[in-house]
Amino acid sequence: MRVVVPFATVDPKTRLSGPLDPEERREFSRAMLGDVLESVREAGGEPEVLATAPLDVDTPATVDDRPLTEAVNAALEPETAVVMADLPLLTAETIEGLFETPGDVVLAPGRGGGTNALLSREPEFRVDYHGGSFLKHRASASEIGSVGVVDSHRLATDIDEPADLVEVLIHGEGRAVQWLREAGFSLVRTESRLAVDRAPDGR
Numbered sequence: 270m271r272v273v274v275p276f277a278t279v280d281p282k283t284r285l286s287g288p289l290d291p292e293e294r295r296e297f298s299r300a301m302l303g304d305v306l307e308s309v310r311e312a313g314g315e316p317e318v319l320a321t322a323p324l325d326v327d328t329p330a331t332v333d334d335r336p337l338t339e340a341v342n343a344a345l346e347p348e349t350a351v352v353m354a355d356l357p358l359l360t361a362e363t364i365e366g367l368f369e370t371p372g373d374v375v376l377a378p379g380r381g382g383g384t385n386a387l388l389s390r391e392p393e394f395r396v397d398y399h400g401g402s403f404l405k406h407r408a409s410a411s412e413i414g415s416v417g418v419v420d421s422h423r424l425a426t427d428i429d430e431p432a433d434l435v436e437v438l439i440h441g442e443g444r445a446v447q448w449l450r451e452a453g454f455s456l457v458r459t460e461s462r463l464a465v466d467r468a469p470d471g472r
């Protein structure tokens with residue numbers, strides 16, 4: 270299964286600017302990308318990075334600096350999956366679950382209404398990201414054929430905001446959680462939930 274992995278090479282994860290400086294956001298984004306690519310390969314997928322600018326990665330990559338929706342639609346064809354690069358909790362089993370979910374179009378919702386991953390088996394389907402894309406995709410896909418929805422904690426956990434880092438420290442198993450720990454991040458208990466702390470020297 271061909272798997273397109275969109276990746277913002279330049280100035281990624283700006284919503285993480287609080288806890289991470291620009292270089293750290295680049296490093297952390299690359300760690301998450303590495304986790305996604307490994308899980309896709311272990312599931313038998315054939316990943317292709319769809320990057321906004323050239324990057325050094327051991328995976329076939331295409332550079333397309335058009336906005337996300339345009340770039341993905343240009344790359345989309347039947348029997349293609351699209352898996353976002355900011356899903357560090359993915360495992361091979363999670364990806365296999367996406368591949369095995371029936372439906373002409375299969376959608377994996379993210380928190381806040383995004384579409385963290387999808388699989389199109391129909392030539393007409395087109396993406397329309399941002400602004401609650403999961404509802405838009407479900408509506409457009411239902412006009413084409415059957416729609417499958419993947420109910421998966423690991424596929425639904427995209428790392429956008431500082432609070433999301435807790436999920437990586439709790440459930441992560443790869444490069445991203447290793448990067449956070451080496452950068453001095455750790456879990457702390459609060460009254461009700463776990464939170465993230467960082468050692469003063471940042472390491």
Ligand SMILES: Nc1nc2c(ncn2[C@@H]2O[C@H](COP(=O)(O)OP(=O)(O)OP(=O)(O)O)[C@@H](O)[C@H]2O)c(=O)[nH]1
Binds near residue numbers: 321355
């Ligand atoms: N190819 C491509 N990938 C993109 C683009 N914008 C975001 N992405 C990737 O799509 C996924 C989800 O996007 P976002 O969560 O908005 O990532 P981001 O733009 O780095 O994050 P913010 O700057 O905080 O909005 C991530 O894997 C990004 O790397 C784009 O314009 N083109």
Ligand SMILES: C[C@H](OP(=O)(O)O)C(=O)O
Binds near residue numbers: 379382397399402
């Ligand atoms: C790519 C976009 O991500 P979000 O803006 O929801 O984080 C989406 O899933 O539509």
